[in-house]
Amino acid sequence: MTEFDTLGKARDELERRAARRGWRPGLRESALFDRNVIHEIQRAAREGIYDIRGFGAKRAVPHFDDLLFLGASMSRYPLEGYRERCDTDVVLGDRHAARPLHLEIPITIAGMSFGALSGPAKEALGRGASEVGTSTTTGDGGMTPEEREHSTTLVYQLLPSRYGMNPDDLRRADAIEIVVGQGAKPGGGGVLLGQKISDRVADMRDLPQGIDQRSACRHPDWTGPDDLEIKIHELREITDWEKPIFVKIGATRPYFDVALAVKAGADVVVLDGMQGGTAATQEVFIEHVGIPTLSAIRPAVDALQDLDMHRRVQLVVSGGVRSGADVAKALALGADAVSIGVAAIVALGDNSPAYEDGYEEIATSAGFYDDWHEGRDPAGISTQDDALAARFDPRLGGRRLANYLRAMVLETQTIARACGKSHVLNLEPEDLVALTVEAAAMARVPLAGTGWIPGADER
Amino acid sequence: MRAPDDDPVVRTVDLAATPLREVNAALHAVENGGPRRWRVLNPRGAHAVAAGIDAPIEVDVEGHVGYYCAGMNKRAMVRVHGNCGTGAAENMMSGTVVVDGNASQSAGATGRGGLLVIRGDAAARCGISMKGLDIVVRGSVGHMSAFMAQRGRLVVCGDAGDALGDSIYEAHLYVRGDVGGLGADCVGKELREDHHAELRDLLERAGVDDCEPADFRRYGSARRLYNFHVDHAE
Ligand SMILES: Cc1cc2nc3c(=O)[nH]c(=O)nc-3n(C[C@H](O)[C@H](O)[C@H](O)COP(=O)(O)O)c2cc1C
Numbered sequence: 307m308t309e310f311d312t313l314g315k316a317r318d319e320l321e322r323r324a325a326r327r328g329w330r331p332g333l334r335e336s337a338l339f340d341r342n343v344i345h346e347i348q349r350a351a352r353e354g355i356y357d358i359r360g361f362g363a364k365r366a367v368p369h370f371d372d373l374l375f376l377g378a379s380m381s382r383y384p385l386e387g388y389r390e391r392c393d394t395d396v397v398l399g400d401r402h403a404a405r406p407l408h409l410e411i412p413i414t415i416a417g418m419s420f421g422a423l424s425g426p427a428k429e430a431l432g433r434g435a436s437e438v439g440t441s442t443t444t445g446d447g448g449m450t451p452e453e454r455e456h457s458t459t460l461v462y463q464l465l466p467s468r469y470g471m472n473p474d475d476l477r478r479a480d481a482i483e484i485v486v487g488q489g490a491k492p493g494g495g496g497v498l499l500g501q502k503i504s505d506r507v508a509d510m511r512d513l514p515q516g517i518d519q520r521s522a523c524r525h526p527d528w529t530g531p532d533d534l535e536i537k538i539h540e541l542r543e544i545t546d547w548e549k550p551i552f553v554k555i556g557a558t559r560p561y562f563d564v565a566l567a568v569k570a571g572a573d574v575v576v577l578d579g580m581q582g583g584t585a586a587t588q589e590v591f592i593e594h595v596g597i598p599t600l601s602a603i604r605p606a607v608d609a610l611q612d613l614d615m616h617r618r619v620q621l622v623v624s625g626g627v628r629s630g631a632d633v634a635k636a637l638a639l640g641a642d643a644v645s646i647g648v649a650a651i652v653a654l655g656d657n658s659p660a661y662e663d664g665y666e667e668i669a670t671s672a673g674f675y676d677d678w679h680e681g682r683d684p685a686g687i688s689t690q691d692d693a694l695a696a697r698f699d700p701r702l703g704g705r706r707l708a709n710y711l712r713a714m715v716l717e718t719q720t721i722a723r724a725c726g727k728s729h730v731l732n733l734e735p736e737d738l739v740a741l742t743v744e745a746a747a748m749a750r751v752p753l754a755g756t757g758w759i760p761g762a763d764e765r
Numbered sequence: 766m767r768a769p770d771d772d773p774v775v776r777t778v779d780l781a782a783t784p785l786r787e788v789n790a791a792l793h794a795v796e797n798g799g800p801r802r803w804r805v806l807n808p809r810g811a812h813a814v815a816a817g818i819d820a821p822i823e824v825d826v827e828g829h830v831g832y833y834c835a836g837m838n839k840r841a842m843v844r845v846h847g848n849c850g851t852g853a854a855e856n857m858m859s860g861t862v863v864v865d866g867n868a869s870q871s872a873g874a875t876g877r878g879g880l881l882v883i884r885g886d887a888a889a890r891c892g893i894s895m896k897g898l899d900i901v902v903r904g905s906v907g908h909m910s911a912f913m914a915q916r917g918r919l920v921v922c923g924d925a926g927d928a929l930g931d932s933i934y935e936a937h938l939y940v941r942g943d944v945g946g947l948g949a950d951c952v953g954k955e956l957r958e959d960h961h962a963e964l965r966d967l968l969e970r971a972g973v974d975d976c977e978p979a980d981f982r983r984y985g986s987a988r989r990l991y992n993f994h995v996d997h998a999e
Contacts, residue, residue, distance in 0.1 A: 468856060468894060471856050472858055472877065473837040473856075500992060526875055527855045527871040527893070528852070533851070536831070540812065540833040543786070543789050546789075546793060
């Protein structure tokens with residue numbers, strides 16, 4: 307077969323598929339009212355309630371893809387791959403805590419609740435992260451004995467809902483993360499629909515079984531940064547000043563929020579951009595509230611630098627991290643580590659074509675599945691159904707996650723060495739250029755091939 | 766109810782002289798042998814006094830305290846002879862905390878067990894997100910009390926402010942006086958015989974002997990917000 311035959315066949319196939327969908331030349335779809343918009347209007351007209359889903363923002367926003375590394379050449383020299391050291395370890399929380407976290411890699415697993423995820427999925431996250439020397443995080447639903455057992459380093463979240471909160475788990479944890487907000491829904495509380503409120507989940511949260519749970523969005527016993535400072539003090543007293551205290555915020559006004567978190571006494575600030583994943587949130591929230599990860603990092607680092615706290619209070623960035631390139635770019639912009647949610651679940655097997663039959667049964671397809679709130683996940687990850695959860699092998703899942711994390715670290719090191727850095731934290735904004743004017747302005751690096759940083763003289 | 770001054774088994778610590786950190790560390794270490802009765806002098810509004818205890822000890826705090834006194838208490842009996850700032854006995858697990866004065870907002874927030882007694886009044890959000898704790902307030906409570914209360918009992922011998930029990934789940938609320946207003950999904954409920962018994966027991970355990978169960982009214986969830994309303998206009 308010649309190349310033309312192949313191309314011709316491909317074109318024929320595309321046209322056949324388009325015809326099946328009802329399109330032929332001359333039918334013009336509206337950019338405003340495309341088929342997804344029409345579908346959503348008609349769904350709303352039928353149900354009278356907003357759409358809830360999992361995953362992160364699906365619209366395209368300026369992101370790490372819009373940045374490139376320059377690499378070394380004449381003026382800087384690179385390091386030899388494999389032979390010359392390029393370290394990846396990070397310390398989190400050495401400002402006040404007697405026992406800061408020592409992680410071998412700058413990639414952590416973000417908070418995802420037991421409830422949103424099955425017990426075996428949580429176990430797999432613990433296994434995978436522990437294998438490569440990094441941490442996992444509990445979520446809105448408390449700590450399970452299984453995840454404590456399988457995670458060498460476990461961060462325990464204190465959320466507005468306080469489901470399952472108790473001092474024993476605080477003392478069992480390696481660090482405490484006060485969740486002020488989440489990138490997918492800054493200003494919103496947790497949602498967990500009745501299908502996933504099994505007896506065990508209901509019991510852990512002190513809720514009736516089967517309700518559609520809408521959790522609080524504000525903490526019940528503090529409001530504002532002055533109170534938060536006293537709250538942090540209380541948590542330190544309860545745990546005898548041993549544990550690092552993280553404060554997690556959704557990216558909205560990162561300069562002020564990071565400054566206030568530092569002032570309140572945070573050891574670590576976790577900054578989650580708008581693309582950050584969620585197990586269940588109103589779609590309108592996911593797509594329309596918060597600012598992109600790329601645009602949040604520089605102002606956050608400014609706040610730390612203005613307070614002389616950069617690298618003393620560590621910055622963990624999340625929201626759309628998928629590869630070593632993303633990790634390297636976040637670090638170069640000033641983060642101390644990154645955190646992953648959706649990518650970790652995908653590494654476990656979520657949205658894998660291997661489950662295509664299962665996805666078809668619930669009217670979706672591999673690569674599109676985001677109804678994690680419904681608990682019918684054919685991969686057995688975002689479910690509380692025992693039969694579905696039993697399909698998932700936590701050992702295999704853990705191995706996959708560990709492999710994925712290793713690959714990302716190798717990628718990060720590849721870039722860091724190319725830029726001549728003996729530690730991944732030595733990457734810096736000067737190593738970067740931007741592909742678009744927007745990304746150049748947000749990341750404050752020059753547009754590729756120019757010296758132009760839009761808005762550079764405004765700060 | 767107070768530990769006597771000259772009791773040799775009582776350990777007295779003075780917050781005017783000893784840092785709070787040392788006092789709390791000592792209270793956390795009593796499980797390894799140590800005095801079972803403690804007096805804390807001169808709290809002078811300090812925060813997190815006696816927070817995080819996990820031992821069957823008795824602690825008398827002699828004066829006013831700041832935020833989160835006896836926070837996350839387990840097993841201990843903590844008596845505050847003064848007023849409490851925000852979040853007294855927040856997320857308490859078990860034991861008893863008695864406030865011999867008034868409590869500021871969010872008293873007993875998210876508490877999961879044990880008994881919190883407030884002899885004076887409690888401010889706004891008393892029992893917010895409570896998860897199994899019992900609270901008895903001899904005086905009145907402020908607005909938004911028992912907001913999203915999940916489990917446990919809140920007894921108010923005086924009045925309750927606006928929006929009582931907003932978005933409440935399965936907690937039982939009893940109020941003797943007036944209610945400024947009921948929050949979303951909170952409704953008046955019949956006071957049956959088992960509720961009388963429950964109330965009588967709580968009042969007794971709280972040492973309230975001048976209130977009759979029959980004088981209370983009960984409030985709880987209408988359970989109309991438990992599930993989303995999804996229409997099917999097909
Ligand atoms: C399934 C799932 C459950 C989550 N649950 C929580 C949670 O309980 N608490 C929380 O703070 N964030 C939660 N998140 C958000 C993550 O902690 C994190 O902020 C986000 O996933 C990072 O963005 P990424 O998914 O693009 O990596 C959840 C995310 C996912 C995907």
